[in-house]
Amino acid sequence: xxxxxxxxxxxxxxxxxxxxxxxxxxxxxxxxxxxxxxxxxxxxxxxxxxxxxxxxxxxxxxxxxxxxxxxxxxxxxxxxxxxxxxxxxxxxxxxxxxxxxxxxxxxxxxxxxxxxxxxxxxxxxxxxxxxxxxxxxxxxxxxxxxxxxxxxxxxxxxxxxxxxxxxxxxxxxxxxxxxxxxxxxxxxxxxx
Numbered sequence: 001x002x003x004x005x006x007x008x009x010x011x012x013x014x015x016x017x018x019x020x021x022x023x024x025x026x027x028x029x030x031x032x033x034x035x036x037x038x039x040x041x042x043x044x045x046x047x048x049x050x051x052x053x054x055x056x057x058x059x060x061x062x063x064x065x066x067x068x069x070x071x072x073x074x075x076x077x078x079x080x081x082x083x084x085x086x087x088x089x090x091x092x093x094x095x096x097x098x099x100x101x102x103x104x105x106x107x108x109x110x111x112x113x114x115x116x117x118x119x120x121x122x123x124x125x126x127x128x129x130x131x132x133x134x135x136x137x138x139x140x141x142x143x144x145x146x147x148x149x150x151x152x153x154x155x156x157x158x159x160x161x162x163x164x165x166x167x168x169x170x171x172x173x174x175x176x177x178x179x180x181x182x183x184x185x186x187x188x189x190x191x192x
Contacts, residue, residue, distance in 0.1 A: 025052035028171060029109070032136050032178075036060040037106040040130055042099070043067060043113030044091075047076040053109075054080065054088040063089045064101060099126045108137040112174075114154055115146045124154075125161040131181045137163065140174040151175040 044065035
């Protein structure tokens with residue numbers, strides 16, 4: 001399994017009307033997100049999750065959309081403005097190895113992207129530090145791109161940094177895990 005980041009143009013293949021029929025973002029997120037929440041969309045691409053999340057959080061909420069590629073963020077921002085959601089979405093270009101967000105969030109999602117991260121343990125530790133005490137973090141990975149063994153390693157890394165596996169919701173074609181914070185801070189984790 002490589003740790004290559006999808007090129008920006010692949011986002012149009014991934015974020016399309018057919019996929020939204022299979023993975024209905026509003027249905028996936030409605031049990032975890034409410035109006036007024038602050039949400040962190042990691043590896044946001046061109047907005048598959050960020051745009052529906054912005055609708056759910058409403059005018060009082062905010063979606064922090066994070067991606068490595070400025071081109072993805074620019075496309076997302078244009079789409080958000082066109083949809084009337086521009087004021088609800090804050091884009092942030094992260095650096096390899098550092099999310100660069102310190103804002104406490106109510107919910108975080110990493111949809112089809114953890115397999116692209118070279119150090120998943122460090123990434124998961126950084127996400128954990130962004131979560132409010134009662135926050136949830138949803139990880140989904142595509143089947144068969146991410147094999148069961150690799151996903152198990154992600155689950156183990158998450159638990160090693162202090163995330164608690166709450167459930168594994170069913171999302172068609174995905175390996176999925178819903179985490180929360182554990183009460184104690186993990187030791188030996190750097191906060192970039």
